[in-house]
Amino acid sequence: MTSPKTARADTGKPLGEFGRIDRYFRPLASGFPGARGLADDAAVFGVPPDQELVVTTDAMVAGVHFFPDDAPGDIAAKLLRTNLSDLAAMGAAPYAYTLVTALPKTVGEDWLAGFAAGLGEDQARFGIALAGGDSVSTSGPITLSVTAFGLVPKGGAVPRWGGRPGDRVYVTGSIGDAALGLRIAYGTLEVADDSARAALLGRLRRPDPRTTLGPRLVGLATGCLDVSDGLVADLGHLCEESGCAAVLESRRVPLSNAARSVIGDDPVRFAMALTGGDDYELLFTAAEDAAPALAALSAETGVPVTAIGHLLDGPAGEVTVTDARGRVLDLPTRGWDHF
Template identity: 55%
Template sequence: MGLRDEFGTIARYFAPLSAGAPGAFGLTNDAAVIPPDGEQGLVTTIDALVEGVHFLPDDPADLVARKLLRTNLSDLAAMGAKPESYLLTMALDKARDESWIASFAAGLAADQAQYAVVLLGGDTVSTPGPMTLSLAAFGRVPGQTVLERGTAKPGDSIYVSGTIGDGALGLLVRQSRLTGLAERDRAFLELRYRLPEPRTTLGPALLGLATACLDVSDGLVADLGHIAENSGLGVELRSDAIPLSEAAQTVLGDDPDLLPLLLTGGDDYELAFTLAPEDAGALEALARETGTAVTCIGRTVEAPGVVVLDRDARPLALAGSGWTHF
C-alpha cells in the first residue's frame, strides 16, 4: 500500500487512534462530533510545525509526531485546560514512505496513552515541500474559567515551571554548533529540544491561583513580555534565579556568553505565570502535589517593559527578546 492510497493509510494507521472517541466515527466521515460535557467549557488551540523551521529533516518521525502534539497540549495547559482530543493535518512530501507514517502514528499512540487524548480526524495532502504538519487540540475547563495572559497585577511574583534554556541548547547540539559535551548532557539537551514536556497537570491546577499564565515557546523574555503588554504593566526578572538544568549549568559555566540565548531561545514549553505573593505557600503545596518544580524568578512592576537584572541588580543588555516567526 503506497501513500497515494489515502483512505487505506487513514484506516490502517490513524483510525485506531480515534477508537476512544465515538464522535469520530472511525475517521470515516468529513467531520467529528465533540459532545457537551456538563458545565465544562471547551478550549481549543492550533499550531503548526514546518520541516527545517520547527524540526530537522532527519528527526525521527515518532518524535516529530509527539512534539507536534505536545506543543499544542502545552498551549492548553497554559489556559488551565485538561486535554481531551485533537485534529491532525499533514502535508507530506514525496520522500515520506509508509515506514515514516507508521513511526509517526506510533509516536502519536504513545502520547495519546500518556496524556489521555484521542484523535478525532483531519486531512492528509501532498506537497512538493517542505513537509508541514498542523494540529488542533481541544481541552476542558470548569465553566468558562481559564488562565489568561492579560490579567497579572502589579507586585505579583513571577514563576516558571521546570528549567529554562534546554530547548535552545538542544537545537545547537542538533546543529553540531555545541560540541565537547559529555554524552549524558548532549543526549539530555537533544531530547529536551525534540520532546518537550507539557505541564498538563500543573496548568489546570493553577486555575483560581495564578493571576496570569502562558507557555514559554518563543523565549522566556519575549513570552513574559506578552504578559506585561497585555496586562498593562512591566516585568522584572532576576537572571540568577532562572532555573537551569545540570546540563545547561555546565554549558553556561564553559561559556557565560550563552546566557542571553537561554533567556530568549525558546522551545522550553514550560509554564510562566504570575501569582499574588501571599499565595506562595499554596503554590508550594501544589508543586509538591503535582510533582512539578516551580521557581520564583521575578516580579511584576508598574513601569512597562521587561527588564532582566544580573546578580548585582544591574540591567542586562539583550540583543533580542525571543523567536519571531516573520
C-alpha cells in the same frame, strides 16, 4: 475525511489516502466515540455545561520547525506536545485533537508507521485521542498541523492578560535546555559530555507540556502562557497584555544540571538560555499570598515551580532583567520571531 472502505475498493492502489488513514490513523481514533471511527464527514462531541472548550492550533514544517531527518516519532511528539502546552497554559485539560498531514510522495510507510506510533504513545501518556483530520499530498516539505481541544471550568481559562503589579512571576521546570539543544543540533555548540548533550537534545525534541500542573493553576494564577519565543520575550508578552512591567531576576531562573554545566560562566550562553525559545514551560503570575499553595502544588505534582521575579507598575511590556547583584543585565535580543 471520507470512508476508507469503499474508496479503497475503487482505487485499487495499495495504500492511497484512504488506506493510509485506515492503517495508521483509524486506530488512534478508536478511543474517542466522537471521532465516529473517522468514517463520517466530521467529529461530534458535547461539552459539559459547567465547562468550556479550549481550542489551539500549531503547525510545523520540515526545515523550519524540525529537521527533515528527525525521527518521525519525535516529530509526532513535538507536534502534539506544543499544542498540549498551549492548552496547559490556558489551564485546560487535554481532551482530543485533529491532525492534518501534507506529505510529499517520498514519505513512505516506515515514516508513517513511526509517526503514528509516536502519536499513539503520547495519546496514552496525555490521555487524549484523535478526533479527525485530513491527509493531503504536497510537492513541498512535510507539513503538519494539529488542532487540540481541552476542557476548562466555565470562566476559568487563565488569560495572558491577568497579571497585576505586585504579582510574583513563576516558571515551571527548567529554562534554556531547548535553546542549547538547538545549537547542538545545528552544530554551533560543542558539548563533550554525552549525557548533557543527550539531555539538551531530548528537551528540544520532546518537550514536556505541563498538562498536569496547568489545569491546577485555574483560580490560582492570574496570568499564564507557555515559553515558546524565549523566557524574556514571553514575559514581555504577558506584561504587554497585562498592561504592566516586570523585573526578572536572572539568578533565580531554574537551569537543569545539563544546562548549568554547558553554560558555566559564559554570559553569551546564559543569554541564550534566557532568550531562546521552545522550552514549553509555563510562565505565570500569581498574587504573593498564593506562594504556599503553589509550593504544595509543586510538591504534589512533582513539577518544579520557581519564583523568578515580579510585576510592577511601569511601561506595558517592559522587562528588566537583573544579574546576581541586582544590576540590569543587557541582553542582545529578547527572543525570536518564528516566522
